[in-house]
Amino acid sequence: MNILGKKSKLNLIILSSSVLLLYNCKASSPVLEIESERAQIDKIDKKVVHLLSQRMNAAMKIGEIKKKNKIEVTQPARWNEVKNNLRKNAIESNINPDMIVKMYEVFYEESVKQQQDLQRK
Ligand SMILES: O=C(O)C(=O)C[C@]1(C(=O)O)C=C[C@@H](O)C=C1
Known part of the structure; x- marks a missing residue:
């Protein structure tokens, strides 16, 4: 037995075709594609800033140890090592x-x- 009448069936077909059409428009819209990549960039930037903040916190901990033990702040050999790692x-x-x-x-x-x-504090 048919649950839907002829009219409802037709409405359903029209509705699903419109949804499909809308979906295809979205997938191929350059504006929406750019928006999607921008959303990716925003997410990545947030992570990068968070990681840089963590790097700074580690450097500050090292700074405390250097202060307590009267160790020179600048460590050129270590900085060279950091740069070599970065390049790699x-x-x-x-x-x-x-x-x-x-x-x-x-x-x-x-x-x-x-x-x-x-050190000055
Ligand atoms: O490794 C250290 O001793 C640090 O203090 C960290 C750090 C850095 O930011 O990478 C900062 C200063 C030093 O000259 C070398 C490296």
């Missing part, structure tokens, strides 16, 4: 190593500055 990681991840090191120079300067501020 960048190449493995197919991203420009010079750009990564340039970015890290900013993080490193801040790390040293914060440690030096701590």
Whole structure:
């Protein structure tokens, strides 16, 4: 026995066709595709900032130890090691190593500055 009448069946077909049409429009819309990638970027940026904050916290802990033990803040050999690691990681991840090191120079300067501020306290 047929549960749906002819009219309801027709309405259902029209409705499902419209949904399909709408879905296809969305999937191929450049604006929506860009929005989707932007949402990815926002998520990644949030994670990057969180990780950088964790890096700074680790540097501050090192700063406390250096202060207590009268150890020099700047450690050029370690900084060279960090840069070599960064270059290796960048190449493995197919991203420009010079750009990564340039970015890290900013993080490193801040790390040293914060440690030096701590020594003065
Ligand atoms: O490894 C240390 O001793 C740190 O204090 C961390 C850090 C860094 O931010 O990577 C900062 C200063 C040093 O010159 C070397 C490295």
